[in-house]
Every structure is written in C-alpha cells, then in structure tokens.
Amino acid sequence: MKFIHLTDTHVVGNGLEIYGAKPVRRLALAVDSINRDHVDAEIVIITGDLTHWGEGDAYTSFLSEVKRLKMPFALMVGNHDDRAALSEAIPSLPRDENGFVQQVINTSVGPFILTDTKVTTGHQGAYCTDRLAWLDRQFESIEDPALLFMHHPPFDVGIASMDKIKMQDGDALLSVLDRHRKKVRQIFFGHLHRMVAGNWHGFPISIMRGLNHQVRLDLTSDATIIRGDLAQPAYGVVLVDDDSVISHMHAYLECTPQFDLHNLVVGDDREFALSMRHEDWEDFG
Numbered sequence: 001m002k003f004i005h006l007t008d009t010h011v012v013g014n015g016l017e018i019y020g021a022k023p024v025r026r027l028a029l030a031v032d033s034i035n036r037d038h039v040d041a042e043i044v045i046i047t048g049d050l051t052h053w054g055e056g057d058a059y060t061s062f063l064s065e066v067k068r069l070k071m072p073f074a075l076m077v078g079n080h081d082d083r084a085a086l087s088e089a090i091p092s093l094p095r096d097e098n099g100f101v102q103q104v105i106n107t108s109v110g111p112f113i114l115t116d117t118k119v120t121t122g123h124q125g126a127y128c129t130d131r132l133a134w135l136d137r138q139f140e141s142i143e144d145p146a147l148l149f150m151h152h153p154p155f156d157v158g159i160a161s162m163d164k165i166k167m168q169d170g171d172a173l174l175s176v177l178d179r180h181r182k183k184v185r186q187i188f189f190g191h192l193h194r195m196v197a198g199n200w201h202g203f204p205i206s207i208m209r210g211l212n213h214q215v216r217l218d219l220t221s222d223a224t225i226i227r228g229d230l231a232q233p234a235y236g237v238v239l240v241d242d243d244s245v246i247s248h249m250h251a252y253l254e255c256t257p258q259f260d261l262h263n264l265v266v267g268d269d270r271e272f273a274l275s276m277r278h279e280d281w282e283d284f285g
C-alpha cells in the first residue's frame with residue numbers, strides 16, 4: 001500500500017507570496033505530481049499548517065487545489081491554522097467530541113490516527129488531557145497496529161528555535177503511547193519544514209519537508225531566530241506492508257541532471273557521469 005505524506009503547505013489567499021515563494025503554486029504542482037506519479041496512492045495525509053494565516057481566502061485556495069487529487073485526502077491542523085475557518089470551508093470536517101480536528105481512518109494496512117496538537121495562541125504545540133483521553137480510547141478500540149500523525153513533534157531535534165515551539169506535553173503523550181506500544185508502528189510529523197528520521201523512546205519517527213519554505217540545519221543559533229531557505233519542496237511517498245513502513249522523500253520540482261546508472265557505456269553520458277567524480281562510476285563502464 002502506498003500513501004502520500006504532505007505537510008506545511010502554508011497557503012495564503014489571493015495568490016500572494018510568502019518568503020519569496022507562492023505557496024498555492026507549489027501546492028498545485030505537488031497535486032499535479034501526485035496525480036501523475038503516484039495515482040496508485042490510497043490516500044494523502046496533510047499534517048497541518050495548511051494555511052499561513054488561517055484566513056478564509058487561504059482555505060478556499062488550498063481546497064481548490066487539493067480537491068483535484070484523484071485519491072481521498074485527510075486534513076490536520078497546525079499552529080498556523082484556524083479550526084473555525086477550516087470548518088467553515090469544510091463543514092463535514094471530522095472533529096472529536098471536544099471539537100478537536102482528530103479522527104481515525106481505516107485503511108487497507110490498518111488504522112491511521114490523525115491528531116490535533118494546536119494551542120489556542122502561540123506556535124508551540126499541546127496535547128491536553130481531553131485529547132490524551134481521546135487518543136487512549138482510540139488505541140484501546142483498535143485491534144491492528146496504527147500509524148500515528150501529529151503536527152508538532154514532542155521532542156528536540158537540535159534546532160533551538162524549533163525545539164522551543166515543539167509540542168509541550170511529551171511526557172504525558174509518552175505515557176499513553178507506552179501503554180499501547182505494540183499498536184504504534186510509526187509516528188509522522190510536520191511543523192519542522194525539514195526531512196528528519198530517527199526514533200523517540202523507541203517509536204520510529206518521520207518528519208517531512210514543507211511545500212513552501214524550509215528550515216535550515218542550524219544547530220548553533222539560539223532560540224530567537226528561525227533560519228529558513230527556499231530549498232526544494234517535497235512530499236513523502238510511504239510504502240507500507242505487513243513487514244515494513246518505508247518513507248521516500250520526493251522533491252517533485254527538482255531539475256538536477258538525470259541518467260540511468262546501468263546505461264553509462266559510451267558517449268556523452270559516460271563523460272558526463274565521470275565528470276561528477278564518483279569514483280565507482282568505472283564499475284558501470
């Protein structure tokens with residue numbers, strides 16, 4: 001089974017730019033790419049920061065693009081979103097009994113649990129007792145192991161400015177996840193605008209680049225500044241079966257030179273490849 005992990009689209013209304021790029025354009029190209037290259041994906045999960053300022057115009061623009069996807073999609077909120085504006089744009093948006101944008105989706109490889117880590121004000125994340133109780137109940141009620149999706153990671157990644165706005169209730173979350181350890185296959189996050197993989201207390205984690213702007217690998221600055229750039233946007237292509245969960249990063253706008261390694265026998269292709277100074281190219285000659 002294949003699904004797409006898309007995150008941090010940060011769409012703004014009226015076709016405006018932020019940080020020197022036009023998010024709705026990058027989203028449109030991502031939708032084109034998914035429909036062309038991954039039309040066999042079962043679902044697209046979009047892990048929050050759908051818009052940058054949470055205004056109605058932005059959700060209208062966002063939806064006009066994601067509705068072109070040829071497969072189902074599911075939405076989550078991030079710190080830049082507005083639950084009321086999103087619900088107005090999508091009246092059928094699934095919400096839990098407390099109004100949080102949380103749901104469980106049954107897929108062909110088991111349940112996907114989508115959570116809401118947004119606080120009322122501020123960019124840090126939270127997971128309050130009401131939400132923890134909801135999550136605990138979902139794990140109680142499912143039989144198969146689940147993939148879990150959250151906007152804010154609850155752990156530090158070494159970038160002080162982003163660590164400051166992580167999800168603040170990591171200890172409480174961990175106690176719930178620990179009780180259901182065998183039912184948590186992998187946790188997917190947004191928010192960081194970087195590709196990050198590893199594990200947290202033994203739970204495998206995967207974080208994907210954003211679609212508009214990225215956060216630079218800055219392990220030395222203090223928490224007062226978030227250093228960004230316009231590195232290529234990407235989405236995750238995730239392959240799941242009984243044995244494994246494999247995440248690929250697809251930088252869908254990348255235009256670097258391409259070639260087939262096994263075909264580098266004669267002519268310009270070979271010269272070009274050798275010029276890239278990979279010592280083992282000779283093995284393919």
Ligand SMILES: [Fe+2]
Pocket residue numbers: 008010049078080191192193210
């Ligand atoms: Fe974001």
Ligand SMILES: [Fe+2]
Pocket residue numbers: 049078079080151190191192
């Ligand atoms: Fe965020």
